[in-house]
Amino acid sequence: MRSYDAIVIGAGSVGLPTAMFLAKEKLKLLVVESNASCGQGENKAAIGGIRATHSNPAKIKLCLESLRIYSTWADTYGGTVGWKSGGYCFPVFREAEEEVLKGILPIQKEFGLNIDWVDAEAIKEIIPGINEKGLRGGTYSPEDGQASPLMASYEMHRVAESLGCDFKFNQKVQAITSDKQRVSGVTTDKEHYSAPVVVNAAGAYANELGKSVGLDIPVVPDSHEAGISAPVEQFLKPLVVDLRPGPDGRSSNFYFGQNEHGALIFCYTPAELFVGTDHRCTSEFAPSIAQRLIDLIPRLKNLLVRRLWRGLYPMTPDGFPIVGAVDERPGLYLAVGMCGHGFMLGPGLGANLANLIVHGRPLIDPDVFDSLSFSRDFYAAKDALK
Numbered sequence: 001m002r003s004y005d006a007i008v009i010g011a012g013s014v015g016l017p018t019a020m021f022l023a024k025e026k027l028k029l030l031v032v033e034s035n036a037s038c039g040q041g042e043n044k045a046a047i048g049g050i051r052a053t054h055s056n057p058a059k060i061k062l063c064l065e066s067l068r069i070y071s072t073w074a075d076t077y078g079g080t081v082g083w084k085s086g087g088y089c090f091p092v093f094r095e096a097e098e099e100v101l102k103g104i105l106p107i108q109k110e111f112g113l114n115i116d117w118v119d120a121e122a123i124k125e126i127i128p129g130i131n132e133k134g135l136r137g138g139t140y141s142p143e144d145g146q147a148s149p150l151m152a153s154y155e156m157h158r159v160a161e162s163l164g165c166d167f168k169f170n171q172k173v174q175a176i177t178s179d180k181q182r183v184s185g186v187t188t189d190k191e192h193y194s195a196p197v198v199v200n201a202a203g204a205y206a207n208e209l210g211k212s213v214g215l216d217i218p219v220v221p222d223s224h225e226a227g228i229s230a231p232v233e234q235f236l237k238p239l240v241v242d243l244r245p246g247p248d249g250r251s252s253n254f255y256f257g258q259n260e261h262g263a264l265i266f267c268y269t270p271a272e273l274f275v276g277t278d279h280r281c282t283s284e285f286a287p288s289i290a291q292r293l294i295d296l297i298p299r300l301k302n303l304l305v306r307r308l309w310r311g312l313y314p315m316t317p318d319g320f321p322i323v324g325a326v327d328e329r330p331g332l333y334l335a336v337g338m339c340g341h342g343f344m345l346g347p348g349l350g351a352n353l354a355n356l357i358v359h360g361r362p363l364i365d366p367d368v369f370d371s372l373s374f375s376r377d378f379y380a381a382k383d384a385l386k
């Protein structure tokens with residue numbers, strides 16, 4: 001079969017839930033993925049944090065929906081995505097970070113998010129063993145959580161397939177094709193597939209595909225390293241984000257959590273961005289992140305690190321995703337530029353995009369959704385909390 005109602009390019013953090021929700025609408029659907037199986041792009045590099053506690057209305061609303069989908073997955077679909085409800089905690093040691101975090105609390109509360117500033121004593125309970133020196137307090141949002149990107153992609157693939165969605169793995173889309181202005185399908189290294197609707201969910205490689213239909217999609221990847229430890233007894237509920245720069249100048253913020261199997265999973269944002277698609281680990285990351293983890297929670301000096309990796313953030317100029325229809329190319333939809341938040345945005349975004357494609361409007365307020373459109377001014381605003 002080579003003719004479909006819609007084609008999704010990319011079986012990743014965003015393409016998979018988008019496909020799943022489109023398949024629920026009973027579309028004849030194809031997902032084309034260049035890797036051998038689902039979730040093997042940047043999806044599997046994510047450490048699995050999911051929070052709605054952003055400062056941007058669209059991200060708040062989409063991630064609230066993602067939280068609902070991930071946290072109720074087992075009841076709704078019968079499998080498991082490794083959901084752990086432990087919240088997010090930003091411990092604070094300096095006035096600068098206190099000001100930033102307190103500054104966005106009113107917006108977060110306006111959207112009904114369960115987040116508050118708590119004092120140092122409360123932080124010591126939330127993050128047992130935290131270094132108390134200079135601790136001023138921090139924010140805590142108990143309804144955020146984490147899940148496993150690998151398990152989630154497996155599950156979404158399973159559900160989408162059970163709803164009739166076709167998957168073609170090991171096929172790289174070389175071009176999105178069009179007939180006059182309207183998209184007409186995709187050409188891969190093996191076949192041509194036709195469809196009146198194509199969703200570009202190609203992550204870090206979104207712009208390569210955009211070029212085939214004359215678009216310059218401002219998604220530029222940069223690489224980030226991460227690691228995972230051997231499991232230890234559960235002691236840490238939330239995902240922890242330390243916004244301070246690292247003492248050795250290699251990192252800006254760093255974040256980590258303990259997954260449902262007890263493993264600590266951690267990464268940092270490099271102080272100087274590594275622009276490009278290099279997935280090779282550096283020799284700098286392990287000693288640098290180890291020092292940061294031990295400085296923050298001294299007992300972590302006993303952790304056994306199992307594995308390190310490097311993945312890409314598909315970045316946009318303003319730090320927000322690019323989502324929705326492309327006016328210049330009827331039938332083409334973008335779900336790209338997820339930056340560091342594609343796993344948490346994925347399900348909420350997929351549900352909204354599917355509704356837009358099939359019913360002509362997203363589930364959330366269309367004006368809020370449109371703030372993520374391709375036609376926006378990419379240099380107008382910056383997210384306070386990347």
Ligand SMILES: Cc1cc2nc3c(=O)[nH]c(=O)nc-3n(C[C@H](O)[C@H](O)[C@H](O)COP(=O)(O)OP(=O)(O)OC[C@H]3O[C@@H](n4cnc5c(N)ncnc54)[C@H](O)[C@@H]3O)c2cc1C
Nearest residue numbers: 010012013014034041042043047049173203311342343344
């Ligand atoms: C170290 C690290 C930690 C992170 N932690 C988190 C976190 O805690 N929470 C969070 O929300 N996010 C996190 N992220 C970010 C997250 O991983 C990304 O934002 C997300 O995976 C991007 O999703 P995507 O669907 O756009 O891309 P991907 O998941 O990469 O999916 C795109 C897919 O498209 C396929 N593809 C590309 N081009 C083609 C083509 N031409 N033909 C066919 N297939 C193609 C790729 O193979 C890939 O499978 C982290 C990232 C890193 C690197």
